Amino acid sequence: MKGQKINIMLVLLGVIIIFLEFNHFMFGGILGWLLTSLGAILIIVGVFYKSNNSIGLLLEMIFGLL
Numbered sequence: 554m555k556g557q558k559i560n561i562m563l564v565l566l567g568v569i570i571i572f573l574e575f576n577h578f579m580f581g582g583i584l585g586w587l588l589t590s591l592g593a594i595l596i597i598v599g600v601f602y603k604s605n606n607s608i609g610l611l612l613e614m615i616f617g618l619l
Contacts, residue, residue, distance in 0.1 A: 560603070561599070561614055561617075562599070563596070563599030564596050570592035574589055
């Protein structure tokens with residue numbers, strides 16, 4: 554369960570960064586690109602970090618939030 558908490562935190566941090574970039578800051582150029590890339594990388598790392606069954610973990614996180 555501890556590993557799953559880390560995964561959820563990484564995914565949520567990535568979603569928050571992307572949400573803030575697109576809805577609040579809207580930086581142009583390289584800074585906007587870097588924030589968007591960082592958010593996407595955090596989401597990907599959150600899904601695959603220490604995961605034997607990454608698709609199952611992703612579905613479990615989604616259904617756990619509902």
